[in-house]
Amino acid sequence: MARSVLGPEIERLIQLLAKLPGLGPRSARRAALALIKKKDQLLVPLAGAMSLAAERVKVCSVCGNIDTVDPCAICSDPERDARTLIVVEDVSDLWALERAGAMKARYHVLGGTLSPLDGVGPDDLTIDALVRRCASGEVSEVILAVNATVDGQATAHVITDRLTATPVKVSRLAHGVPVGGELDYLDEGTLAAALRARTPF
The missing domain is CATH 1.10.8.420 (RecR Domain 1)
Structure with missing residues (x-):
């Protein structure tokens, strides 16, 4: 050696x-x-x-974002729509959505996805905290912005089931053809999702 x-x-x-x-x-x-x-x-x-x-740097006790203040700047922002919660897997996803600047909503960071193979169950994520936030009556819509992976979709289904007892509407990000994308370069799953999620023109 x-x-x-x-x-x-x-x-x-x-x-x-x-x-x-x-x-x-x-x-x-x-x-x-x-x-x-x-x-x-x-x-x-x-x-x-x-x-x-x-x-x-600390973790926000409300949403799970990271910031130097608790609650974080997003949770404390009065300009944000407190009725809409965007649920993401990780802080990096929150940052990506903020860069897009498409919505002035609030967030909930799960801390990952369900993964039986890795030993990650519902108790390892912040699903209970999400249900409590939705049961408070302040939230009217939850947007599931989880990745379109097997684990991400399984997590979305569990969250949807857990939120049935709350008054919130649950939606998810559309999946399909990316802006500027060419059909020939897309996989079959993406094309199928785009066809199912078609919208009037």
Whole structure:
């Protein structure tokens, strides 16, 4: 076994970077080298930003978003439609919808999807908290913005079943042809969903 020529601090940096999504050992080595080469411009400010984030970032007790305040800025925004809740799997999905800027609603982050193979059941997600929010009478519509995967659809069905006892209307994102998409490049499942969800023209 080859002996490492790197110091333990550098090895540790590489190991931690390699745990990030999208970074394997090779990409982590390149990222670590770039940080070290630009220590003053990148490494030191990044370390400071990460330390500050670790100290100040918290999970919103209402919706599950992450922010530096609790409740988060979205839950506290009086301009938001409190009657509409968009249910997402993860904070990254919330951020994606916010970038689109299509709706000024509020959110509920599930913290994942049901996955029996991975041992993730309803109690591991924030489904109970969602039901409580809907039972309060303030929410009139829940939009299920979960991924069109097997686990995502199973999660959507469980949520729909759990919300039948509440007065809310449940809808979901339309699935089908993306804006700018060409039919020839789409899979059969997407085309079938687009045909089922067709709208008047």
